[in-house]
Amino acid sequence: MIADYDRHVAVGDYAELFAHMSQSWRKHFERDEFVGSVRDAAAHIRLTDRFGDEVLAGSAPDPEIGLSLAVPHQGLTINGWADQVAAKAFIEALNSQSEQVWADGQGRRAAILVTPHDPAWSARVIREHGAARQFAAVALPLSPVLLGSDQFDPVYDAAVEADLPLIVHFSGVEGHYLGAPPLSGGVHRTAYARAVLMPQLAESHIASLCFGGTLAKFPALRVLFSGFGFAWLPSLTWRLDREWRTFRHDVPWVLKPPSEYVFEQVWLSTWPVREARAEWESLFAGSRAQSRVVYGSHDPFDGDTVADVRAILGSSADGVLARSDVLSAVTTGAVA
Amino acid sequence: MQAAETIPIVDCDVHPMYERFDDLAPYLSAGWRRHFEDRGVRTYARARDRYNHPNKTYRVDALPERGGAAGSDPGFTLATHVVPFGITAALLLPQQPYGVTSWGNSGAVYAYLAASNDFFRDAWVSYDDRYTLAVTVSPHDPPAAAREVRRHAGQPGVVGIQLLLMDKMMGDSSFDPIYQAACEIGLPLAVHQSGSEGCYYTSQAVAGGVPRSYGERHVVLTQVGGANLVDMIVSGTFERFPDLQVVMVEWGFSWLGPLLARMDLFWERDPAAAPLVKRRPSEYVREHFTFTTQPLDEVDTRRERAALFGPDGLDKMLLFSSDYPHYDTDDPGFVIRSRIPAGIREAVCYQNAVRVFGPQLLRGARP
Secondary structure, eight states: OEEEEEEEEOOSSGGGGGGGSOHHHHHHHOSHHHHHTHHHHHHHHHTOOOTTOOOOOOOOOOTTEEEEEEEEHHHHGGGGOSOHHHHHHHHHHHHHHIIIIIOOSSSEEEEEEOOTTOHHHHHHHHHHHTTSTTEEEEEOOOOSSOTTSGGGHHHHHHHHHTTOOEEEEOOSOTTTSTTSOOOSBSOOOSHHHHHHHTHHHHHHHHHHHHHTTHHHHOTTOOEEEESSOSTTHHHHHHHHHHHHHHHGGGOTTOOSOHHHHHHHHEEEEOSSGGGGHHHIIIIITTSGGGGGEEOOOOTTSSOOOHHHHHHHHGGGHHHHHTOOTTSOHHHHHHHO | OOSOSSSOOEEEEEOOOOSSGGGGGGGSOHHHHHHHHHHOOOOOOSOTTTSOOSSOSBOGGGSOTTSSSTTOOHHHHIIIIITTTTOSEEEEOOSGGGGGGGOOOHHHHHHHHHHHHHHHIIIIITTOTTEEEEEEEOTTSHHHHHHHHHHTTTOTTEEEEEEOOOSSOTTSGGGHHHHHHHHHHTOOEEEEOOSOTTTOTTSOBOSSSOOSSHHHHHHHTHHHHHHHHHHHHHTTHHHHOTTOOEEEESSOSTTHHHHHHHHHHHHHHOGGGSTTOOSOHHHHHHHHEEEEOOSOOOOOSHHHHHHHTOSTTGGGTEEOOOOBTBTTOOOHHHHHHHTSOGGGHHIIIIIHHHHHHOGGGGTTOOO
């Protein structure tokens, strides 16, 4: 069975979400500029500065794909919102949409949206939805607090309890909107530069999860960094292990080389697979690093088809396409 | 102990220090001398109350026998590092000036930097012809920095410009006067971490947020080097300055292959997204950037080592460096003999450095 861990779903019109809101929140969101901002979310996830891009709600999945994990990317954009209270009403409406429309509990599953700005609330949301067959993961948008901070422990507790992996995917406002996570360096004025540097966000959060002791503290926690590529992983694990060897007395809660935690608890999705041709050949194919890579189409945003992945990854592509150990046995068993 | 007896070795990252502030006094006006004596001089950039180094930042065996800080005795550095490893040229990158990245008084910055540059020229470059210097300038006031660059034109042993970074990235057009001056006098830029990264509103940050510890921050400090590289390409810097050379010191290089592939892929998909980029981004990088080897990533297998040095064109982009006398110095004997592949050893040890810094780099070569 081929699984696609990075399939984006979206409403074409934010008014579609009103049915999932209380009357007072509906009144709050019924305003032209909010409803019109649905196009902004589409531009963010594309990492483009092109104006007026269409809202793409998804496309017909490749018939070979047996399980697809829907990431409602509009919900990720709350990491650029100023009103983090309204943001919770918005992502709960998207969770209802997932439960009722986007996921079927069989081959179509969705990620539960939560917020980094209210971990206790997020833990409750995970516990509320976690047992529903429609959901197979938890999507945590990124805030400027790195994921190794213990303020996220309630989220990790709940995810582990529900046996759901955490999915981390950029929204596209990182390095762009105030209050969203910074990218490295200073102010990047082009969407092109932000797109190029986006993988560094995953690097920093993986370093934080390792050095902060989160992966040691939650050995059952599984984290999928999706949409960031993966070719950079060996460079990161070399640096992680070197710094741990030098400073392990400073972080005694990191009990083994950080790469060991990464190779057990962290996964990366393939998109954009074309950038990884050289590293796949030289470092991944047939190695332990290969076990970290799962298929993510990133559809419908310049996505990679199953055929694209086969063309780039060659004979080892089928192992990647079939990999399902990031999901719970319950999820994969139900689909199989 | 000799690293390789038959080939010159250029160490592109050696840190000298002045021993006490009084060393700079002859190079300062009476007014600035009084200013610094009254207000003190902050010579470190990292916020030590934010990221404390868990040990010491220097090698204990680099402390001079005569006393003073590691790297403060040109004779001791020569006797314990340059001579034993057969180093033909050591590129001096003074680190005390990194402190100015947290100063706000640009007049004081340039008085101090000029004095520091003159001191290291007189006390180190004149001490032994194996010492070469990158004179330091800061982005506080680019026209003043350009004047400081031109002041050192043609001076024996001055082979580069050490450009400090603050909040603005290197593609910003405010740097143009500095780049113009560097191209005019034919010297490359050398850009080294200052330690201020991720510490202040006036410095650049790593991605994602605030790393908790020194080691965690050190894992991702490389990102700032990558960000400035991307910024220079996206900003069309090398279209404006086709002769500009940039030496990235201590930013690592194992991240380069994936970054170049990504830059090219996204540019080919939508060239109009980066309108100042006129050809494949990786072409600019291969023509204009070099990277020093320290801290060399500690790979585990032969396959990984082959991959580390494998990216297309990297053989022309690597320069050997030790980072002496810092705690994480790469041992020249071990790294050159046992880590740099034989096929690129001469390129990495001196040929690439001579191409970038010019033949005067080897003025101290012994017959």
